[in-house]
Amino acid sequence: MILHMIKKELLLYLRRPRELVILLLMPFVLITILGFALESINGQETPNLDIKLAFIQKDDIEAAETNVIARIEGLPMSEEEKQAAIAGIKSANPVRILKEDVLDSPELRKMIDVNYVDSLSEKEMDRYSGIVEIPAQFTEQYFQHVFFGGNEPPEMKLKINETNSIQGSITKDIFTSFQEEVTFWTTAQSLGINADQLRNKMTSNIGLTQPVSEKKTISAVGYYAIGMSVMFMFFVAGNVATLAFEEKSNHIFDRILLANMPIPVFFSGIFVSSFVVSFCQINILYGLSALIHDVTWPNLIHYLTLSVMLSAMVGAFAILVSAISYRLNSNAAVQVFSSVVIPMIAFIGGSFVPVAQLGGVFEEISKYTPAGAGVSAYYKIMQGYSLADVSTQLIVILVITVILIMITFVIQPKRGENF
Amino acid sequence: MLEVFELTKRFKNKEAVKGINFYMEKGEIVGLLGPNGAGKSTTISMISSLVLPTTGDVRLRNESVLKKPEKIRKVLGVVPQDIALYMDLTARENLEFFGRIHKIKKNDLKKRIEEVLEIIGLKDREKDLVKTFSGGMKRRLNIGVALLHEPELIIMDEPTVGIDPQSRNYILETVKRLNEEKQITVLYTSHYMEEVEYLCDRIYIMDHGEVIASGTKDEIKSILSQEQTLVIQVEILKGEFLKGLEALPNIKNISVNDPILKIIVPKKVNILNEIFVLAGETNTNISSVQIETPTLEDVFLHLTGRQLRD
Ligand SMILES: Nc1ncnc2c1ncn2[C@@H]1O[C@H](COP(=O)(O)OP(=O)(O)O)[C@@H](O)[C@H]1O
Numbered sequence A: 001m002i003l004h005m006i007k008k009e010l011l012l013y014l015r016r017p018r019e020l021v022i023l024l025l026m027p028f029v030l031i032t033i034l035g036f037a038l039e040s041i042n043g044q045e046t047p048n049l050d051i052k053l054a055f056i057q058k059d060d061i062e063a064a065e066t067n068v069i070a071r072i073e074g075l076p077m078s079e080e081e082k083q084a085a086i087a088g089i090k091s092a093n094p095v096r097i098l099k100e101d102v103l104d105s106p107e108l109r110k111m112i113d114v115n116y117v118d119s120l121s122e123k124e125m126d127r128y129s130g131i132v133e134i135p136a137q138f139t140e141q142y143f144q145h146v147f148f149g150g151n152e153p154p155e156m157k158l159k160i161n162e163t164n165s166i167q168g169s170i171t172k173d174i175f176t177s178f179q180e181e182v183t184f185w186t187t188a189q190s191l192g193i194n195a196d197q198l199r200n201k202m203t204s205n206i207g208l209t210q211p212v213s214e215k216k217t218i219s220a221v222g223y224y225a226i227g228m229s230v231m232f233m234f235f236v237a238g239n240v241a242t243l244a245f246e247e248k249s250n251h252i253f254d255r256i257l258l259a260n261m262p263i264p265v266f267f268s269g270i271f272v273s274s275f276v277v278s279f280c281q282i283n284i285l286y287g288l289s290a291l292i293h294d295v296t297w298p299n300l301i302h303y304l305t306l307s308v309m310l311s312a313m314v315g316a317f318a319i320l321v322s323a324i325s326y327r328l329n330s331n332a333a334v335q336v337f338s339s340v341v342i343p344m345i346a347f348i349g350g351s352f353v354p355v356a357q358l359g360g361v362f363e364e365i366s367k368y369t370p371a372g373a374g375v376s377a378y379y380k381i382m383q384g385y386s387l388a389d390v391s392t393q394l395i396v397i398l399v400i401t402v403i404l405i406m407i408t409f410v411i412q413p414k415r416g417e418n419f
Numbered sequence B: 001m002l003e004v005f006e007l008t009k010r011f012k013n014k015e016a017v018k019g020i021n022f023y024m025e026k027g028e029i030v031g032l033l034g035p036n037g038a039g040k041s042t043t044i045s046m047i048s049s050l051v052l053p054t055t056g057d058v059r060l061r062n063e064s065v066l067k068k069p070e071k072i073r074k075v076l077g078v079v080p081q082d083i084a085l086y087m088d089l090t091a092r093e094n095l096e097f098f099g100r101i102h103k104i105k106k107n108d109l110k111k112r113i114e115e116v117l118e119i120i121g122l123k124d125r126e127k128d129l130v131k132t133f134s135g136g137m138k139r140r141l142n143i144g145v146a147l148l149h150e151p152e153l154i155i156m157d158e159p160t161v162g163i164d165p166q167s168r169n170y171i172l173e174t175v176k177r178l179n180e181e182k183q184i185t186v187l188y189t190s191h192y193m194e195e196v197e198y199l200c201d202r203i204y205i206m207d208h209g210e211v212i213a214s215g216t217k218d219e220i221k222s223i224l225s226q227e228q229t230l231v232i233q234v235e236i237l238k239g240e241f242l243k244g245l246e247a248l249p250n251i252k253n254i255s256v257n258d259p260i261l262k263i264i265v266p267k268k269v270n271i272l273n274e275i276f277v278l279a280g281e282t283n284t285n286i287s288s289v290q291i292e293t294p295t296l297e298d299v300f301l302h303l304t305g306r307q308l309r310d
């Protein structure tokens, strides 16, 4: 029976262009408009971090390593100490660490495009966000300092082109902390520089780069794809409830009762069809966003899990609003829901303004609202977080769904009261 | 087959049905006649288990169905007063949907839909959206949906409201045919007395929530056997003339539909003379006078002092 209710509901949607416009066309147009408008206004704040780095290496690190090993061989140390020092040479070479463990790490590789060049003309320099220069004899001097003391440690040169840009400041941060770390480890006179430890320390020091470097940045279009899709999912509940109330007011509901369909089954039908409609809707919206705006999801399973849960919540809203309108015998409940409640929860949920930017209490509260939980969970999943990272939001969605279903069950119309 | 005992329905501020009794035998067409607001639809909703009566009982084959609505729902086909159809579905899709929720098996339903389309004469429009249908076609499909599960008893609530005479005749013929060929019992509700007069074996007349007359057509009309109806048309209706008429002895009832007056008087009394004298005194020109045999309309007028249709 429920199957036929769903089939009927979908047919009605296909026959009602107005509904399709509201559920699919409008949100998509809004995603496009809002996304592009915001992209061009504060492109700097939601950057597609595309750092171009020139790497000029005037130092011959292999030669320096060979030299230093030869010098260690000649030192008056026990054979074991010599071996340990030699083994530490390669892993303690700052240039190697910078090239292989830092710049070529998966986190930074996405963000920084490194070009290894021999030299640059003035003109070519302008094409880069930053230029790193490893001066000749850098490694040599470095090891000299570490193993034999004396001279000052050598320095890498960093030139930032766009000092004020976010790319510039991120590049600077990376190198400043790299230098600090190298200095720390060298002054600690420890030969066993641990590359992992170094990198971890570094990334946690660079407060700004850490989140963007570990997780994908989301474009404005991506943000509004989430915000608008979540908001318009709720309109499915409104539309389904409108249809349900039409069924009551033109006495189709009576006919359905006369066919001996239990009232809870009827409401289950409303629930499932809202679920199906909003699940289709969200996939179409994100599908279009992926095709046209290149808004993609790193993990489809996470995305689908969240979408299923949100669609179920939409179903719960649909039956609650329907049940209220049945009890009041008036369409007012549906109208209030669509014109007051949805915009409100969408606003609090951050469909229009990224709540994360407002920050503070608002951001905290938002996470516990129906739309806010959806928006922030989609956002994090789009960034590449796992379901465990959005467990708070998932629990919020689940709890809301269960509560709404329970309320509906209590207030659903009883036999003989439906007039 | 079906009996109703002292059925009452009280809404918040209104008693819509005030303790009515009636019965239906298998194979009968019973008419429920009454003006708008008489309580017909409320009565039907109570019989069909959609509304719980305030007091009273509904019995199907001597068994109360108030607590077991499933029983009566199975044998009952209800044609609601409103067109309870999905306007954005085709005729066939509507029939399929309602058939399936009646749990009719897919193959049986296919056959049944063909039969029903045949009965209601919509075979050639089955693939069209209901919203493109004329009023009469919608009414026919509204009936068709109620026939899907082959009910023994059909309750029709004003199934001909607002349609053209041709569709109306088609529906009346269909009802008659269903009754004659399939022995389907019919409760036919209407405020058109000529429909009820044409179709029904027995009639209940309702007004203000009460049954004010019941019986076969002849029994009901015999209420008026002692009376006749005069239809008088005047050129200009004057207040003095009307007052004079009301003052005349023997006149039971006057209804005015300017410039036509309907007067119910005892059969034996010749009142025409007095009327013409009164006309002369008040300078009223009478253009025509007719003496009518009573109709159900007249019965209603007689019983309530009002006309069935305003
Ligand atoms: N749900 C309701 N609440 C209050 N009054 C009602 C309700 N349904 C019907 N009524 C009133 O009961 C009376 C009988 O209505 P109804 O049964 O529809 O009459 P009919 O079908 O004969 O036209 C009317 O006065 C109507 O206004």
Ligand SMILES: [Mg+2]
Pocket: B037, B040, B041, B042, B081, B157, B158
């Ligand atoms: Mg009615």
